[in-house]
Amino acid sequence: MVYVVKWIPWDQDATIDHSTRYETPSQALEFAYNALRLAPKRIWIEDDKGVMHTHHESILDHARKRK
DSSP: OOEEEEEEOTTOSSOEEOSOOBSSHHHHHHHHHHHGGGOOSEEEEEETTSOEEEOHHHHHHHHHHHO
16 A cells, blocks of 8 residues: 655645655655645645545644654
8 A cells, every 4th residue: 555645735725646655654644744844724644545544633743742
């Protein structure tokens, strides 16, 4: 299974699909953590079937724990 990070930029309504696919959720979560610097409206991780794996609040929780 692969994982992809998707987000909606703070100044747009279009969903951005990060082109890199990750083999593990932790790799995708690390990218999502770094992408928070872009201040997206929403960010999430989906699996290769398009099912949400990690939602916005979980990524924010992960970021708070890392600080």
